[in-house]
Amino acid sequence: MxxxxxxxxxxxxxxxxxxxxxxxxxxxxxxxxxxxxxxxxxxxxxxxxxxxxxxxxxxxxxxxxxxxxxxxxxxxxxxxxxxxxxxxxxxxxxxxxxxxxxxxxxxxxxxxxxxxxxxxxxxxxxxxxxxxxxxxxxxxxxxxxxxxxxxxxxxxxxxxxxxxxxxxxxxxxxxxxxIIIDTKGVTAKLEQKQVLAVGRHDYVKGFDMLLYCWQKVTEKYPDWKLKIVGKRNSNIDLISLAKNLNIYDKVIFKGETKDISKVYLESSIYACSSRLEGFPLVIIEAMSFGLPVVSFDCKYGPREIVKDSVDGILVPQNNIGLLADSLCRLINNVEIRKQMGKKASENIKHYxxxxxxxxxxxxxxxxxxxxxxx
CATH class of the missing domain: 3.40.50.2000 (Glycogen Phosphorylase B;)
Structure with missing residues (x-):
């Protein structure tokens, strides 16, 4: 053919x-x-x-x-x-x-x-x-x-x-x-104090809202880091926003990487703050590595993949406070975090x-x- x-x-x-x-x-x-x-x-x-x-x-x-x-x-x-x-x-x-x-x-x-x-x-x-x-x-x-x-x-x-x-x-x-990445049966241990978000610096990805959310999270868990991986955009200055929110030292900005598997394995929770999604590959990938997902319940994407309170948590769209509370819940309870992570790696296999x-x-x-x- x-x-x-x-x-x-x-x-x-x-x-x-x-x-x-x-x-x-x-x-x-x-x-x-x-x-x-x-x-x-x-x-x-x-x-x-x-x-x-x-x-x-x-x-x-x-x-x-x-x-x-x-x-x-x-x-x-x-x-x-x-x-x-x-x-x-x-x-x-x-x-x-x-x-x-x-x-x-x-x-x-x-x-x-x-x-x-x-x-x-x-x-x-x-x-x-x-x-x-x-x-x-x-x-x-x-x-x-x-x-x-x-x-x-x-x-x-x-x-x-x-x-x-x-x-x-x-x-x-x-x-x-x-699922694009072959995990070779390896999943994250979910013990490192890092929340991950992946995507280009774009308005639709909602990383501005994620930074406001992270400001609330760090008030309770100052030893945790947020890692944002993706191509930067000169029209959206997330670094300046992090500095204005006094959380710059709590956020790691990393550009594009071909070794994304390592990034997933070094994290314990995946956060999705998108205003709109089609069908997010990164959520599928994160779950395949056993990461529980905390996501806005935006149109189309996350709700098609994440089973709320089973392998992740879906939060009402644009509700920054509840997004922060949900992240704090998984940060505070390692057992729930690992239970959801295990379910995530199992439930995602049909992709x-x-x-x-x-x-x-x-x-x-x-x-x-x-x-x-x-």
Whole structure:
């Protein structure tokens, strides 16, 4: 089988880029698929990919422009030209932008098309910018999203909760993200005085709220540390906020790391303070290492994974006080912490990579069989 993946970039550290890399590498090694990757906004001269791609992948860097209308035209032209050369059986589109949602309308089709969505629909509209331009663009996007996603043979979402966003579609399939890291049966001892949070410094991750929460926690447990791992953003100054809250010495800021397993094993609790999530890979990973999770019960993500009071604690959205109280509860009671951690490592096993990848294989084979039957 021959697949062609379409993505904007692959050289970052986002959950989507990790998942694209995992899928491509797994399909090549385990199913012997031929795979090409078409990159719409990445130059060949850019920095090396953070996640290593199999050498058998055919990479195609499409020329892109700054001007919006020229960029859209060049994307369509470049995609049609490249897909004609590659001749895939199935094309998998992985981006969440409006262009990708409407892409089937602009390509010459001799193949099946699959769309996989790793974000909520709301993410296309959410903006902290209240300018006239931002308001207008959000209204335009909302109009475009009403009928978006049509034309795809399969529209893949991460969980049943996301179905409500796409009531206009009848091609929906549910395939969750798998556990990416192999723990090799090793779990955290949950004895080190460290709470962990992982993610880019972004408004949607809610690390600002987590720091206000941590200020309350350190009043009771000053010997505990909060570790935030992820790419920094110049628009969000978490370090200055930590200093203003007088907790800078209680917080460890660490950038991107390839040795994330060590970070999980050195921690005792995982904290998720997101304002919105699609299906957080980091929660799955943390639980696979036996970390109990304390999370805001934000839309879609955590509630699909965490069983409240069994393998973690779900807190009403944006309730900083209760988030702090829940962290303090697990900090104070090592037995409850370890009981929840054990349940976490057991309950998360149904997200095994082999099981999830087999669901993709079944989907692809079904599309090809239906195509041959026509």
């Amino acid at each position: 021959k697949l062609a993946y379409i993505a904007n970039k692959i050289n970052g550290t986002s959950g989507l880029q990790r998942m694209i890399t995992l899928q491509i590498n797994y399909f090549i090694v385990n199913y012997n698929y031929e795979i090409d990757l078409l990159l719409l906004e990445q130059d060949e001269s850019e920095e090396k990919n953070f996640f290593e791609l199999d050498k058998e992948v055919g990479l195609h860097y499409l020329k892109h422009y700054k001007n919006h209308f020229i960029r859209v035209y060049s994307k369509v032209k470049g995609l049609n030209r490249t897909l004609e050369i590659v001749k895939p059986d199935i094309v998998i589109v992985c981006e969440s932008d409006i262009f990708s949602l409407y892409l089937p309308r602009f390509v010459s089709r001799k193949f099946k098309m699959v769309y996989q969505r790793h974000d909520t629909k709301q993410l296309n509209l959410k903006s902290i910018n209240s300018s006239v331009k931002a308001i207008f663009l959000n209204k335009l996007k909302k109009l475009l999203l009403t009928n978006a996603g049509g034309g795809y043979d399969k529209f893949v979402l991460l969980s049943d909760a996301h179905r409500l966003d796409w009531k206009n579609l009848n091609s929906i399939e549910i395939i969750s993200n798998p 095994s990579v082999d099981k999830i990848m087999n669901q993709w294989k079944t989907l692809f084979e079904g599309l090809i069989q239906n195509s041959n039957a026509v």
